[in-house]
Amino acid sequence: MPGARGGAARSIGLSAVIVAATGHEPRVLTIRAGQDFVEALPSGPLEAEHRTLEIGLRNWVERQTSERLGYVEQLYTFGDRDRVAPEIADGAPALVVAYLALVREAAPAGAAGATWQSWYRYFPWEDWRGGRPAQLPLIEERLSRWAAASPGEALRRLREERIGLAFGLGGASWNEELVLERYELLYEAGLVAEAARDLGGTTPGPEDAATGVAMAVDHRRILATAIGRLRGKIKYRPVVFELMPPAFTLLQLQRTVEALSGVRLHKQNFRRLVEQQGLVEETGAMSAATGGRPARLVRFRREVLLERPAPGLRLRAGRRGGAIS
Amino acid sequence: MPGARGGAARSIGLSAVIVAATGHEPRVLTIRAGQDFVEALPSGPLEAEHRTLEIGLRNWVERQTSERLGYVEQLYTFGDRDRVAPEIADGAPALVVAYLALVREAAPAGAAGATWQSWYRYFPWEDWRGGRPAQLPLIEERLSRWAAASPGEALRRLREERIGLAFGLGGASWNEELVLERYELLYEAGLVAEAARDLGGTTPGPEDAATGVAMAVDHRRILATAIGRLRGKIKYRPVVFELMPPAFTLLQLQRTVEALSGVRLHKQNFRRLVEQQGLVEETGAMSAATGGRPARLVRFRREVLLERPAPGLRLRAGRRGGAIS
DNA sequence: CTCATAAATGCTCAGTTTGAGTATAAGGGA
DNA sequence: TCCCTTATACTCAAACTGAGCATTTATGAG
Structure with a gap:
């Protein structure tokens, strides 16, 4: 790294793993980058006018993908040399602070050829x-x-x-x-x-x-970090609800959790857990029937945050892999 | 911030929360910094010759405190503006990547006036x-x-x-x-x-x-992040053992967990948990009596990592606050 | 209209896990 | 030897889990 000496200034990048869940699939927002149009995560430099890292991130994600982020959490900071061979990384920032963001709906993805992809496209063995x-x-x-x-x-x-x-x-x-x-x-x-x-x-x-x-540079590694973190987090924090619409059925919730975690769950026990933990409350409305008997529509119950130390969905898998009622 | 424009290069700092546990107290390694000798965490710039962030950290921690780090984990990256008022932070790096390190013994702390302090010195309400x-x-x-x-x-x-x-x-x-x-x-x-x-x-x-x-700049915030993270982590990962000597009694282990988490635990249940989970194994030796009947000396059982998905000490507190047998 | 199908919900039940104790055992020191 | 202190064993009821069975209520095909 020519010219870089002790305590040298380095350029700082931000990358975002933006996750949504639609149609029972976990989606991640990707763009096509470089001359070879390889798939990549939305990324950009940290700019001086941004008061905080997170604000910087929100800013250019909105510009780049016209997606407005809700829940955002810092994932990890990737140093340069442990990323890729230096000759590849020219022009790439020396340090990348990666964020995980959860958004409610997969809008058709705006500019820059951003598209939503199932994350199992990049990790088929995880499903x-x-x-x-x-x-x-x-x-x-x-x-x-x-x-x-x-x-x-x-x-x-x-x-x-x-x-x-x-x-x-x-x-x-x-x-x-x-x-x-x-x-x-x-x-x-x-x-x-x-x-x-x-x-x-x-x-x-x-x-x-x-x-x-x-994916481009080390973006698949960043995505892997994000998936692992999210899979862990849903167990002790009610983050799934960031991905759900305002009202949803218990099965929709279960399917979303299954999509993220990549495993099937036991239906009756899942409902029992969700209700016992007080994670949801009735909206009064019923679903527009998804094939069988109409289901109650529920919403996330915010108060749970005040009551339980770790309100999450410690997912206990159902029978190994097979189809579960 | 004069001269800084979009995508500007910035200086990057590393800070370390180095934790040990001795004499039933959770210790953190601090130095005295600045003209006012305010307490601070060991910190230094990321240097170009360091292949990775973590290597950079290990390097200068060893130089600065002559402490050799074992377990190291990245904590969080703190952006500049959300740190302190700019007029205070001159000379401070724009971005600080903070690490949590666990070391086995509180060596007398080498150079630079580094000393081990109970972390409750900075957070008395946490004990x-x-x-x-x-x-x-x-x-x-x-x-x-x-x-x-x-x-x-x-x-x-x-x-x-x-x-x-x-x-x-x-x-x-x-x-x-x-x-x-x-x-x-x-x-x-x-x-x-x-x-x-x-x-x-x-x-x-x-x-x-x-x-x-x-503490200096935002070091107390970093320390708070570290304590919270560690308190969470001991519940699902056997990290406490990084702080224990090669052989120890169950009560020593319990006291260490209590020191970190800041709560008292029910003794009999703690032992049951530790043994059921297969976290330790006999060494055959007995302790040199810590006051009462001699106790078995045990050691960490590494194989547990292969067996359990989340081998930790989900600490169930004893009677609220009071003294427990 | 009736029946098969697909979900949504209710309920059971045995096996574990937890939280809180009680009861003993074994050193050291007055 | 008696007392104090810590180590270890066991007990027990309540709560939690994992797996299923049984009903209820829509929808769509005949």
Whole structure:
């Protein structure tokens, strides 16, 4: 990094993972960036006139995607060198502060070719709602081979342990929060396109169906961080409601939670939990029938924030993967 | 901010909250900074030769305090303008990435006048181990007066709600994780010395026993963030063990958890929890008696990481505040 | 109009987990 | 030896969980 000395000033970027949930899918707002139109997260520089980081973020997200952010939370700050090879990152900011934002409706996405994509487009192995994802056996096999090819016995064991933990093999069970850990393993093992690209190779890398669609620079890593954080947070904080319309049915709520967490839940127990915790209250209205008996429309009950220390939806998965009533 | 324009480069700082636990007290490593020798967190600039933020941090912490960090986790990134009034912050970095580090032993703290302080020195109202802290009534009364003096009915109600939530009044109960929320209320209400100072006043502000000792710039805010984060984390991740010696008794472990969380726990249930979760294993040795019958010495059982999704010590407080066997 | 289908809701029930104690055991010191 | 202190074992009722079964109320096909 030419010219940069101790305590050097560096350019600072902001990136946003903007999440919505529509049609039972978790969506993330993406744009097409660069000459190769690779998918990317809305990003921009921190500008001097912004009083705070968060205000800066809100500002240009509104300009860039005409999306008005509600709930915003800082995710993580990514330093430069641990991001990508320097020769790739020229022009990229030295430091990126990433934010997670939740918005209520997936408006058609305004300017700059911004579109809403299911986040499972980038992480197909994270969606267990229809049972164990089909691409997992292949992924696991490739990871095993990578571990087996480790230089040194100790490293091999370390890798195998990490793989076992992250993918729920041998003993451990699938933990839906370990999104970043899984992505990082795939990256290190060279199984995602970004790995080949960052190494300077021009080969597009193994962008087959099994390992999902690549994103610009380290945006997929940022997205993985966001998904993991959100999956954890819904368990002890009522953040799902940021994604729901003002009134909704319990099944809609359940489907949203399932979309985010990637697992199926037991319906009756889910309702019991939601009601026991006092997370919702009646609106009096009924839904315009979604196929069967009309459902009560409920709304989020704000007062719960005052009552419970950790009002969330600790989601207890239903029968492993299968269809649940 | 003169000369700063869109996407401007800015200097980046790193701050570290370095935590240890000794003698049943939670300690934080502080230095004396500036001409007025105000207490501060170890901090330094991000330097160009550091490959990652975390490496940069480890590096100068070792140089500055001769403390070798084990567990390190990124805490939060604080933007400039939401920190302090610009006229105060000259020379201070524009952006500070704060880290939380846990170290095993409180070595006597090396250079630069670094010393270990109980963190309740800065947050006396956070220590409920001996029952409800004596300074709380006064704090609550002052906060109430601040809320009552709000310009506008809506704002008044908002403030009262925030106070109620943060301090566990009316309905809500004390939530030990809301350290930052409580500090921010005190700051906004002008009850901590930093508030008066940041407003440009030269008055030292109300630095009485009730509202704790002030720190440099926004370091007390950073510390509050760290304490809250750590209090939350011990519940679902076995991070306490980063603070324990290789072998310890169950009571030592309990006292450490109590020190961090600031509440007393029910002894028998605590042991049951720790053992059921498989968090520890026998060393075979016995303790050199801490006053009564000798206790088994145990050690952290690493394998638990592979077995449980969230191995932590969800601390269920004992009888409100009082002494517990 | 009647029946099959799809949800929404109600309720049960056994197995765990929690919160709070009671009862003993085992050192050290007066 | 008696007392004080801490370690450990056990108990027990209440609350919480995980899995299902059973009903109710719409909609759409015959």
